[in-house]
Amino acid sequence: MEIPYTVEPRPDTGVFNAKLGVWLFLASEVMLFGALFSSYVLLRTGAASWPHGREFLNVPLATLNTVILIASSVTMVMSWASLKLNDFKKYRMYMGLTFLAGVGFLIVKAFEYGHKFEIGLFPKSNTFLAIYFTLTGLHGLHVIGGMVVNGYFWGPGAKMWKTEPERFTNRIEVAGLYWHFVDLVWIFLFPTLYLL
Amino acid sequence: MSTSDAESIRKQTRAYVTVFVTLMVLTILTVAVSYFHMPVALAILVALVIASFKGSMVAAVFMHLSHERKLIYWVLLLTVVFFVFLMAIPSISQWDQRLVR
Numbered sequence: 001m002e003i004p005y006t007v008e009p010r011p012d013t014g015v016f017n018a019k020l021g022v023w024l025f026l027a028s029e030v031m032l033f034g035a036l037f038s039s040y041v042l043l044r045t046g047a048a049s050w051p052h053g054r055e056f057l058n059v060p061l062a063t064l065n066t067v068i069l070i071a072s073s074v075t076m077v078m079s080w081a082s083l084k085l086n087d088f089k090k091y092r093m094y095m096g097l098t099f100l101a102g103v104g105f106l107i108v109k110a111f112e113y114g115h116k117f118e119i120g121l122f123p124k125s126n127t128f129l130a131i132y133f134t135l136t137g138l139h140g141l142h143v144i145g146g147m148v149v150n151g152y153f154w155g156p157g158a159k160m161w162k163t164e165p166e167r168f169t170n171r172i173e174v175a176g177l178y179w180h181f182v183d184l185v186w187i188f189l190f191p192t193l194y195l196l
Numbered sequence: 197m198s199t200s201d202a203e204s205i206r207k208q209t210r211a212y213v214t215v216f217v218t219l220m221v222l223t224i225l226t227v228a229v230s231y232f233h234m235p236v237a238l239a240i241l242v243a244l245v246i247a248s249f250k251g252s253m254v255a256a257v258f259m260h261l262s263h264e265r266k267l268i269y270w271v272l273l274l275t276v277v278f279f280v281f282l283m284a285i286p287s288i289s290q291w292d293q294r295l296v297r
Contacts, residue, residue: 070216084202
């Protein structure tokens with residue numbers, strides 16, 4: 001059976017099905033992270049005292065990760081634009097860079113986590129670290145999830161370009177929507193956890 | 197693909213680079229203002245305003261929300277309503293505590 005509306009927009013929604021599907025999924029993701037942000041506000045406003053992020057966290061490393069993630073959003077959208085321009089070679093390059101940026105982000109994060117564990121700082125140590133590890137850990141899992149998808153589309157999934165180029169381009173667009181969302185969450189996590 | 201389509205995509209890629217540079221500048225600004233020793237409330241406000249501006253640019257340009265279909269906007273409007281409610285819960289709990297006292 002053929003899957004309907006993978007390329008042409010569905011008449012009643014005006015978009016191809018995967019796009020609406022991913023936006024609905026992202027809506028649920030907003031609620032997931034929103035609930036945790038709300039918990040963070042509740043814990044912080046209810047605490048007698050709250051440390052400045054800098055007391056426990058490494059701001060230069062987190063700034064580097066912010067730069068990496070924003071750059072990866074640009075390479076991701078450029079990979080989609082390359083397909084739109086019929087340039088598969090450039091797509092491969094940009095998608096590869098996006099994947100590598102994900103690897104870079106996780107390596108930096110592993111350094112951060114590793115250092116904290118070395119000096120005996122764990123989620124159980126205090127409320128700040130509990131919410132820090134929960135939020136950044138969940139975000140990190142989202143980065144890994146995105147890398148699995150991006151890696152698939154860089155490698156075996158790219159075969160579709162030869163048979164159904166428009167469908168493949170749409171797949172990259174929706175994978176991009178997810179990746180940009182992961183970037184967007186980090187844009188809020190960075191100042192609220194590290195800089196305030 | 198027609199020439200006009202290709203031209204429109206090329207135009208968009210220029211916009212992506214502009215947004216990238218702006219996001220980088222705003223990231224540096226976010227870090228810089230955090231060293232100003234502002235009162236906590238003001239620091240939170242400034243950080244959230246910059247983050248919201250950055251987030252809006254990612255959503256509008258990278259996620260193509262500046263020219264999306266109506267249905268997607270409706271989905272997002274509903275999401276925003278529920279998100280605002282979620283963020284209001286901590287304040288509601290504070291009113292509740294005052295009432296108990």
